[in-house]
Amino acid sequence: MTDPLRGQPVALVRGVGDVGSAIAWTLFQAGYVVIAHETRQPRTIRRKMAFCDALWTGEALLEEVSAVRIDRxxxxxRRATDDRVIALYTGSFxxxxxxxxxxxxxDGRIQKFSTIQPLKERASVTIGVGPSFVAGEDVDAVIESCWGDELGRVILDGQAIEPVPVPPRLNGVGWERFVRSDRAGRFESDLSIGAYVEKGDQIGRLDDHPVCAAISGYVRGLLYPGLSVLKGEKLCEIDPRENEAHFVGLAERPKGIAQGVLNALDGFLSNDALQKDVKVLKDQDDHVILTNIVKIS
Incomplete structure (x- = not known):
């Protein structure tokens, strides 16, 4: 059902981590009325690459697009339509x-180890990101989330591949750039994302225990202060690249996944699920990257 006030389709995106936020941002830019849903304490550390801080502060800005927490x-x-913001709701999905x-x-949460909630037939088009969903059963389409040549691939039958066991290396650094909790406790930190730290510097506290940087670099991700964590959870990410550190704005992998979502919607436009009345936008290389749907049956 298109929005009666603006003739725009309504997209509901689950998750405001960096992936869900990139999807919401991209759909918003494509002209959708975008509504996001999230629980109250996501474990997102790349907070300047996401809308998650709106959960605590009420509003977050990501590359000139605002997400506003709506409690009612x-x-x-109405707020998503009239105010031209991404409306973030934390109540019942x-x-x-x-x-x-x-x-x-x-569903942009990439639930690697959680039980997913099937979405098929709850909207005209349903899309799941990552290996937990089965295309054709749980959702209409699955988007490949694993780094590599297949990132963003649209899957209409079956599942995405299992995630790689190690993250892509930055300046040769893999897992070492992530700081994890060595015990359960409440995390506190006075640092800001983007701050530079030396190896061994204290980046925060887990209850009364110091949490220190394992490498030198810029703070790329930092868990929101005041959250309680379990042993082994990510608390911080440090970008070791001196001149190319990236800690604000959309990241490459989330953008690739968001591209896949748009490609999936473009594919459905050629079927009966969506009626085709679209504006095609292009990227800098003149490739078709998205379609702005203005009528959905």
Missing amino acids: LEEVR DALVEAVRPDVIV
Whole structure:
């Protein structure tokens, strides 16, 4: 159902980590009315690459697009439409779906180890990111989330591949750039994302125990202060690149996944699921990268 006030399709995106945020940002730029859903304490550390801080501060800005936390369910759709923001809701997901009746639902949380909630037939088009979903059963399409040549691939039958066991290296540094909790506790930090730290510097505290940097570099990710964590959770990420450190704005992998979501929607436009009345936008290399749907059946 398109929004009656603006003739725009409504997209509901689950998750405001860096991947879910990139999807929401991209759909917003494509002209969708975008509504995001998240729990109250996501373990996102790349917070300047995401909308997650809106959960605590009420609003977050990502590359000139605002996400605003809306606490009243009856206000979500109106605020997303009238205020031209991404409306972030933290209440019941099922109640949100019933209230806003989205045209598109995208689950961008990449649930590697959690039980997923099937979405198929809860909207005209449903899309899941990562290996937990089965295309054709849980959702209409799955988007490949694993680094490599297949990143962003649209899968209409089956699953995405399992994630690689190690992250891509930055200046030759892999897992060492992540600081994990060595015990359960409450995390606190006075640092800001983008700060430079030397190896061994204290970056925060886990209860009364210091948490120190394992390498030198710029703080790329930092868990929101005040959250309680379990042993082994990510607390911080340090970017070791002196001149090319990236800690603000959309990251490469989330952008690739968001591109895949748009490619999936473009594919559905050629089928009966969506009626085709679109504006095609192009990237700097003149490749078609998205379609702005203005009518959905």
